Amino acid sequence: MDALLAGIQNATSVEPLLAILAGVSIGIFMGAVPGLTAAMAIALLAPVTFGLDPLTAVAFLIGIYKGGTFGGSISAVLLNVPGSPEATATAIDGYPLSRKGRAKQVLQMALYASVAGAILADLLLYLVAAPFSKIALKFGPAELTFVVLFAFTFVAGLTGKSMARGLTACAFGVLCAMVGLDPMNASPRMTFGFVELLDGLPLLPIAIGMLGLAEVMVAAERAYARRLGGTKHSAESISATSGPALSIAEFTSHWKTILRSSLIGSAIGALPGIGASLAAFVGYGTARKYSKTPEEFGKGILDGVAGPEAANSAVVGGSFVPLLTLGIPGNVSTALLIGTFLVHGIEPGPHVFRSEPALIYGIFTILFLANFVNLAVGLLGSGLYSHIVKAPQYVSYSIIGLTCMTGVFASTNSLFSLYIMIIFAVIGYLMKKFDYSFVAFLIGFVLAPEFEVSFRSFLLVAQGDPLGFLIQRPIAMLFCVITVLSVVRIVWTEHQKRAAQEPSTSASHAK
Amino acid sequence: MTNRNITSSVVALLAGAALWFLPDHVRGQNTLFAMNGTLLPASALALIFGLSLLDLATSIAFSQRSDANRNVAKANDVVLTRATGYGCLLVGSVACLFTFLLPWMGYFPTATALVVALMFGTGGRNPFSILGTSVLAILILYCGLRYGLGLHIQVWPDVARLGG
Numbered sequence: 001m002d003a004l005l006a007g008i009q010n011a012t013s014v015e016p017l018l019a020i021l022a023g024v025s026i027g028i029f030m031g032a033v034p035g036l037t038a039a040m041a042i043a044l045l046a047p048v049t050f051g052l053d054p055l056t057a058v059a060f061l062i063g064i065y066k067g068g069t070f071g072g073s074i075s076a077v078l079l080n081v082p083g084s085p086e087a088t089a090t091a092i093d094g095y096p097l098s099r100k101g102r103a104k105q106v107l108q109m110a111l112y113a114s115v116a117g118a119i120l121a122d123l124l125l126y127l128v129a130a131p132f133s134k135i136a137l138k139f140g141p142a143e144l145t146f147v148v149l150f151a152f153t154f155v156a157g158l159t160g161k162s163m164a165r166g167l168t169a170c171a172f173g174v175l176c177a178m179v180g181l182d183p184m185n186a187s188p189r190m191t192f193g194f195v196e197l198l199d200g201l202p203l204l205p206i207a208i209g210m211l212g213l214a215e216v217m218v219a220a221e222r223a224y225a226r227r228l229g230g231t232k233h234s235a236e237s238i239s240a241t242s243g244p245a246l247s248i249a250e251f252t253s254h255w256k257t258i259l260r261s262s263l264i265g266s267a268i269g270a271l272p273g274i275g276a277s278l279a280a281f282v283g284y285g286t287a288r289k290y291s292k293t294p295e296e297f298g299k300g301i302l303d304g305v306a307g308p309e310a311a312n313s314a315v316v317g318g319s320f321v322p323l324l325t326l327g328i329p330g331n332v333s334t335a336l337l338i339g340t341f342l343v344h345g346i347e348p349g350p351h352v353f354r355s356e357p358a359l360i361y362g363i364f365t366i367l368f369l370a371n372f373v374n375l376a377v378g379l380l381g382s383g384l385y386s387h388i389v390k391a392p393q394y395v396s397y398s399i400i401g402l403t404c405m406t407g408v409f410a411s412t413n414s415l416f417s418l419y420i421m422i423i424f425a426v427i428g429y430l431m432k433k434f435d436y437s438f439v440a441f442l443i444g445f446v447l448a449p450e451f452e453v454s455f456r457s458f459l460l461v462a463q464g465d466p467l468g469f470l471i472q473r474p475i476a477m478l479f480c481v482i483t484v485l486s487v488v489r490i491v492w493t494e495h496q497k498r499a500a501q502e503p504s505t506s507a508s509h510a511k
Numbered sequence: 512m513t514n515r516n517i518t519s520s521v522v523a524l525l526a527g528a529a530l531w532f533l534p535d536h537v538r539g540q541n542t543l544f545a546m547n548g549t550l551l552p553a554s555a556l557a558l559i560f561g562l563s564l565l566d567l568a569t570s571i572a573f574s575q576r577s578d579a580n581r582n583v584a585k586a587n588d589v590v591l592t593r594a595t596g597y598g599c600l601l602v603g604s605v606a607c608l609f610t611f612l613l614p615w616m617g618y619f620p621t622a623t624a625l626v627v628a629l630m631f632g633t634g635g636r637n638p639f640s641i642l643g644t645s646v647l648a649i650l651i652l653y654c655g656l657r658y659g660l661g662l663h664i665q666v667w668p669d670v671a672r673l674g675g
Contacts, residue, residue, distance in 0.1 A: 051661070164566040168522065168559050175555040182548035187539035189548050213602060216629065221598030223634035228594070395640075398629035399648045401602065402622055405609055406652055410662050418610040426603055433589055434518045452551045459546060498573065 007361025016059040016366060017373075019052070023063020024373045028381065030064070031071020032389045033396050034081045038068020039332040040215065043207040044403050046340045047411025054344035055359065059366045061340060065333050066118060066370040069276065069313050070378055073110040075389040077305075078103060078239075083389065086276035086312040089284040093297060093304025100300055101243045108246035109302050110309045111378040113258050115371050117310030120262035121269065121317025122367045125324075128270075129353075129360075133325040136350035141457035142470060146479035148451040151272045151328050152444060153483050157490035159275070160437035169436040173444025174451070176201050183453055196416045203339040203446065205408045209421035210428030210438055211332070212404040217429045219397040239386065254306045257287045261310035268311070269318020272330035272443065276312040283311025317367065323348055324360065328447065332439050335446045513588040516570050523563035530556040601632045617667040622649045 010016070030041035041064045049057035072087030077094035090110060097106045139147065152174075156166030179190045180200030191197040261283035268279040287307030288297045297304050315331075322328040327349035329335035341348050346359065353360055408421050431438055462469035470477055533553055534541040543553050574584040609625045626645035635641045656662045 162566065164562045164569075168562045168566075171555040171558040171562070175552055175559070178552040178555070182537075182539075185539060185548065187537070187548055189537045189552065190533075192536065213606060216633070217598040217602045219598075219633050220601045220629075221594045223632065224594040224597040225592070226634065392635070394630050394633040394635035395644055397633050398626050398635070398645070401606070401629045402626050402645075402648060402652065405606060405625065406618075406622065406656070406664075409613070410656050410664065415610050415613065418606070418613075422603060422606045422610070425606070426599060429599055433591075433595065434515065435589075448551070456546065456550065 003357035004361045006358040007363075008365050010055055010358065011059070011362040011365035011369065015053070015056045016362075017369070019056045019060035020063040020366060020370050020373045021377070023060040023065075024067035024370060024377045025063075025381065027064035027067025027069075028071035028074070028374075028377060028385055029067075029388060031068035031087075032074040032083045032385045033391070034075050034079070034083050034389070034393075036215070036396065036400065037084045037211075038065050038071070039336065040211045040400070041068060042333055042336045042340075043204065043211045044400070044407050046204055046336060046343075047407050049340060050343055050411060054341075054346055055362045055366070057340060057344055058337075058346075058363055059370075061337055062363070062366050063370050063373065065316055065337070066313075066367075066374050067377065068333075069118075069316055070111060070114040070309070070374055071385070073114070073305075073309055074107065074382060074385050077106050077110060078386050079389060086280045086308075086315075088277065089280040089308035089312075090305055092284065093299075093301050096298075096300030097302070097305070098242075102300075103239060103242045105243055105246045105250075106302070106305055107382050108379075109251065109254070109305045111375065111382070112246065112251050113254070113261075113306040113309040114313040114378075115375045116258050117262040117265055117312075117314040118316055118371045118374070119368070120259070120310075121266040121314035122364070122371065123317075124263075124266045125317045125320050125367070126364055128321055129324055129364075132321065133350040133353040136325050137354070139326075139350070139475065140473070141454040141461060142473045142476035143479065144454035145451065145458045146476045146483065147326060147328065148447050148454065150479045150483045150486070151322075151330075151447065152440075152451075153487050153490075155272050155330075155443045156437065156440040157486065158278075159439040161435045163487070163490050163494060165435050166437045166440045169431060169438070170440040170444035172436075173441040173446075174448040176206070176441075177445045177448030178452070183449060184456060194416070196414065200449075201420060201445075202412065202417055203336075204411060205417040205421035206424045206445065207332075207336055207339070207442065208404050208408055209423070209425035210431075210441070212400055213421060213425035214428035214432060216397050216401045216404070217425065218432070219393060223394065250302070254303055256290070257303050257306045258310040260286055260290070261307045262314040265311035265314025266318040269315035269330065270321040272322060272328060275331050275439070276315040279315045280308035280312040283307040283309075320363075320367065324352070324363070325350055327450065329443060332442055335439075335442045338446055513570070513574075513584055514591055515584075515588055516567055518589075519563045519567040519570070523560050523567065526556050526560040526563065530560060602629070605629060605632070614665075615669060615672055617669065618653065618664045619649065619666045620668065622652075 026041055027038050030036045031038050042061050045064065046061065049060055068084060069086065072082055072084030073090045073094065075081050075083040076087040076091035077098050080091050080095040082088040082091050094106050094110065152170050156170040157163045160166040179197055181198060182189055188198060264282050264286060265279045268282065284304060284307045287303045288294050291297065291303055319330045319334045322330055323334045323338065327347065329338050338348055346352060405418065408417050428438060431441065459466060470480060530553060533549055533556065534543060537548050540547040541549050543549050570584065574581045605625055605628045609621050612621045623645055626648060627641055630641045630645065656664065
């Protein structure tokens with residue numbers, strides 16, 4: 001009880017509240033500008049938090065994460081260009097409704113559904129996290145090895161077009177994390193004579209390079225192709241304040257859709273690798289399935305906005321379940337949050353519930369408060385943001401480029417880190433081109449140190465009989481079986497997709 | 512041979528070579544796949560090698576089954592154009608130049624050059640808008656770093672260093 005009160009007190013002091021406000025404002029902005037995402041904002045701005053106290057730093061980054069999830073809907077609704085991938089489903093019904101002169105109503109529905117979905121997911125997190133962490137405390141090296149292995153395969157299988165390429169990306173992430181001192185006997189590995197590499201490859205320059213600078217490369221590529229092809233995006237932009245406001249009765253009439261989508265989003269968020277985009281589409285599909293007027297979907301219906309928005313926002317709370325209880329990130333944003341937690345001396349996992357309960361309750365409180373700040377900033381600022389999203393892309397991308405370079409240099413004070421960032425930007429750009437999942441890479445990179453220690457400890461404890469030892473550990477065995485089953489399932493699904501592609505093409509050629 | 516297959520081959524080749532040379536870059540006990548510092552890096556490299564070969568083999572088997580499949584493989588292939596090279600080269604070279612010149616030229620001149628080059632490279636053509644936005648962005652960022660976070664960055668050229 002004391003820890004709860006201390007957590008609430010810490011989270012409601014001035015600094016964390018200001019940090020949430022700043023984070024949400026930046027998050028909505030980054031989410032709203034097409035091509036920029038909340039994950040990119042977290043990567044770019046994480047160095048800024050290094051000088052802050054841990055809770056204020058976490059508050060700032062959670063604010064960005066929450067704001068960014070809603071922000072994507074602004075450009076989806078007004079320009080028919082999703083600001084972030086998870087807002088793609090929102091555009092399907094949001095933009096047609098805006099064109100009918102109901103932009104204000106749609107944006108308010110997106111905001112209210114986002115906030116409601118996020119609050120429900122946070123409540124679930126609060127209910128689930130503490131009991132789950134008690135189970136997780138019983139995890140030894142064998143359990144941790146197979147839980148992380150499960151996360152690797154699940155993320156690799158679901159975040160790309162091919163499981164082989166996803167696993168390759170994940171293995172590459174693991175390989176990159178092995179640079180530096182061996183954690184068991186402190187001998188240098190793959191440092192190639194660079195003293196700077198003894199501490200290992202730094203997470204932030206890599207993440208900023210792959211997320212930020214690689215995106216600037218994509219923008220330059222698009223600009224060049226546009227110049228050659230002479231194409232321009234022709235979507236009509238609409239004012240954010242056009243049309244009537246959303247009444248409370250109208251909002252509450254969609255409570256079933258919001259509740260359903262929130263539960264879907266929370267469950268999907270808790271599983272590593274699936275992400276907010278899929279949650280939004282599942283939320284949209286479920287809203288349509290249970291709708292009395294499914295034929296209206298796609299033409300413009302508020303349920304088609306509430307469903308995906310509640311689902312993608314609920315993913316945020318859901319993704320904190322594996323993050324806080326097992327220390328396993330499920331997506332890019334939470335992987336970056338882990339990196340920042342570690343910088344501040346917080347090691348996410350079951351032990352943190354016992355060692356720093358006040359901090360955990362502080363984080364829970366911040367997650368709740370961020371929803372209300374999101375609501376306030378969204379209501380007051382959507383008019384302003386709607387103007388910002390119309391800024392030319394060359395302005396936003398070049399400023400992103402500058403922020404990447406300055407951020408990495410300012411946080412590390414090392415030119416070596418800048419070169420690492422540039423190298424990984426090129427790698428990230430090529431990975432994106434050739435369907436090697438960046439998410440799988442990052443999860444591999446972040447989890448590899450913990451995986452190595454638990455894997456090698458597991459082998460040591462097993463004393464040459466890992467299978468015999470595994471049979472004595474039911475939880476580890478369970479995760480091992482789930483891993484094998486999920487690999488089989490994903491490979492089978494891929495095989496079916498490929499098989500389905502064959503006859504249809506053959507038939508079209510026969511014609 | 513599609514671009515995807517070429518990539519798989521290159522990745523397999525690089526992983527194979529890295530696996531071969533790995534023991535040279537691990538100090539201390541470095542027998543491959545033993546209980547030492549090579550265990551996880553070697554496993555990761557072996558996995559990359561095996562999976563890339565598997566990807567290549569399944570892709571070749573798929574496209575050799577029929578003409579229609581070959582067309583599907585071609586249609587699904589990654590298209591590499593001049594624009595691809597342009598994006599990578601422009602941003603990569605501008606970023607490298609920024610890093611190289613920063614200790615000599617200071618933050619303001621290098622950052623301005625970086626933003627101007629990126630704006631021009633990503634489609635900006637109005638010189639007033641390009642210069643105005645870049646100066647404004649740099650000033651805001653610098654003030655945030657200097658007065659918000661208390662970080663010191665050398666802003667103007669280091670005359671002593673330039674003079675040798």
